[in-house]
Amino acid sequence: MGKDMTEPENIETGAAKACSCCCVPEEPLSDKPSCCGPSYTVGAGDIDETVPGFLGWLSTSAGRVPQIASELTLRDRFGAWKARWGIGRMDYMVPAGLYAIGTPAANDPVLVTANYKMSYDIVRRAMTGRSVWLLVLETFGVNVWCAAGKGTFGTAELVARIHKTGLAEVVAHRRLILPILGAPGIAAHEVQKRTGFMVSYATIRANDLTDYLENGMVTTPEMRELTFSFRERLVLVPVELMLAWRSLAIAGVLLFAAAYLVAGPTAGIRVLAAFLGAALSGLVATPLLLPCLPGRSFSLKGAVAGILWLAFFFALSGFQGVNTWVIAAAFLALPAVSSYYALSFTGCTTFTSRSGVKKEMRIALPLMGLALLLGGVLALLGLLLK
Amino acid sequence: MKGFRYLGNVTTLKLEADTCVGCGRCVEVCPHQVFNLDEMKASIVDFDACMECGACRTNCPVAAIQVDAGVGCASGLIHEWLRDRNLPGSGGGCCS
Numbered sequence: 001m002g003k004d005m006t007e008p009e010n011i012e013t014g015a016a017k018a019c020s021c022c023c024v025p026e027e028p029l030s031d032k033p034s035c036c037g038p039s040y041t042v043g044a045g046d047i048d049e050t051v052p053g054f055l056g057w058l059s060t061s062a063g064r065v066p067q068i069a070s071e072l073t074l075r076d077r078f079g080a081w082k083a084r085w086g087i088g089r090m091d092y093m094v095p096a097g098l099y100a101i102g103t104p105a106a107n108d109p110v111l112v113t114a115n116y117k118m119s120y121d122i123v124r125r126a127m128t129g130r131s132v133w134l135l136v137l138e139t140f141g142v143n144v145w146c147a148a149g150k151g152t153f154g155t156a157e158l159v160a161r162i163h164k165t166g167l168a169e170v171v172a173h174r175r176l177i178l179p180i181l182g183a184p185g186i187a188a189h190e191v192q193k194r195t196g197f198m199v200s201y202a203t204i205r206a207n208d209l210t211d212y213l214e215n216g217m218v219t220t221p222e223m224r225e226l227t228f229s230f231r232e233r234l235v236l237v238p239v240e241l242m243l244a245w246r247s248l249a250i251a252g253v254l255l256f257a258a259a260y261l262v263a264g265p266t267a268g269i270r271v272l273a274a275f276l277g278a279a280l281s282g283l284v285a286t287p288l289l290l291p292c293l294p295g296r297s298f299s300l301k302g303a304v305a306g307i308l309w310l311a312f313f314f315a316l317s318g319f320q321g322v323n324t325w326v327i328a329a330a331f332l333a334l335p336a337v338s339s340y341y342a343l344s345f346t347g348c349t350t351f352t353s354r355s356g357v358k359k360e361m362r363i364a365l366p367l368m369g370l371a372l373l374l375g376g377v378l379a380l381l382g383l384l385l386k
Numbered sequence: 387m388k389g390f391r392y393l394g395n396v397t398t399l400k401l402e403a404d405t406c407v408g409c410g411r412c413v414e415v416c417p418h419q420v421f422n423l424d425e426m427k428a429s430i431v432d433f434d435a436c437m438e439c440g441a442c443r444t445n446c447p448v449a450a451i452q453v454d455a456g457v458g459c460a461s462g463l464i465h466e467w468l469r470d471r472n473l474p475g476s477g478g479g480c481c482s
Contacts, residue, residue: 149439149457183415183441184455201414219414226387226417291389298460347459349390350417353438354456354463356393361460 044093062166070128086242093141098165102131106172114139126206148185278334281305282341299364302342306335325382333375336368397436398454405450412442
């Protein structure tokens with residue numbers, strides 16, 4: 001697993017999926033930085049010799065352009081690994097502007113991506129051995145999919161970046177190659193009207209870009225088909241854990257303390273284990289087992305995972321020292337915890353619709369609240385009737 | 387999307403066939419193969435696969451497509467709900 005996991009992902013042209021990015025469209029197509037990114041509006045600054053993979057300067061009709069390496073260094077890989085764990089994820093970006101991979105000439109293709117460093121790395125690595133131009137948009141360190149949802153990977157930024165970099169003087173053709181998942185933010189016809197550049201939405205995954213270029217820049221059905229493999233789901237788990245650990249730690253300590261005070265240390269540890277297991281059922285098991293869990297609703301899938309966990313837990317730990325009330329309380333309250341975290345995973349996927357999540361939330365959230373409340377009441381009754 | 391399907395019959399996607407000029411952009415940008423182009427007219431062939439990303443609407447040059455676009459993210463919707471009601475917590479969560 002080691003090598004695999006330290007490699008930056010190549011799941012999609014422009015990096016990781018949304019993943020708890022909370023891309024609430026405040027003002028679609030505005031140039032405001034995304035809520036998924038840093039809270040300030042400053043991007044990654046100007047291009048200089050410190051840009052990742054810098055090899056030298058290439059002179060063009062519109063001034064010098066940095067030539068960057070396709071091979072990723074250990075540092076790049078470590079950076080990607082850290083970003084996956086949510087460390088420095090909000091500040092993981094490269095300066096927006098025009099870059100050169102290989103030694104591109106006026107007729108070579110122009111690829112467009114976001115300035116999230118993982119997006120930049122994935123694209124340059126996919127272009128090993130080729131000569132292409134890479135136009136990096138200022139998305140404030142947010143990946144293509146998320147930034148397109150917010151509109152920072154958008155028409156206004158693309159048009160402005162084309163003008164700012166003097167792209168029309170650098171290349172002789174008028175074609176831009178964009179990731180398909182960037183399309184929600186870009187109005188291709190507007191870009192063409194305002195700059196003369198024609199937009200081609202090429203592929204979903206950066207890894208298919210080579211095939212796309214070799215296929216005469218024609219997208220095959222496979223290139224536009226989304227996937228959500230076990231590995232693609234696995235890489236999304238760490239950041240979910242990092243986002244949840246604080247609230248889990250607080251709730252865990254409180255539950256442990258309550259059970260410890262009432263029934264002693266063994267009870268404290270058992271309650272804590274049951275709770276953490278339920279949370280991990282939603283945070284880890286549900287994403288990994290997503291297609292195997294029943295139903296279409298994420299909260300239902302999570303609740304099932306939570307119930308399976310509890311069945312396993314009681315089978316393992318036995319029923320000694322717990323009465324029926326406490327068991328009932330556990331089976332009510334803990335699957336609600338799994339269910340909540342499973343519902344949060346909707347933000348990591350690229351197939352859940354806003355209307356669908358809204359509908360699911362309207363039904364699931366009140367049920368979760370009710371289950372927690374009833375579970376609490378039953379647990380108290382269990383203690384009193386002991 | 388092979389092997390994955392979300393709740394059915396919820397998407398707000400609408401296509402006005404009369405307005406469509408058959409440019410095929412919607413087919414090109416949809417990551418879930420919701421559209422098909424036949425004889426210079428687009429049609430919706432997999433309504434329930436729509437995730438409301440809005441790529442088709444944004445890229446339709448004649449505004450023949452309507453969809454209430456957004457991201458299907460529960461945390462994001464909770465955040466939005468809190469913000470709309472000026473409740474505490476709206477500035478926090480995973481976006482901070």
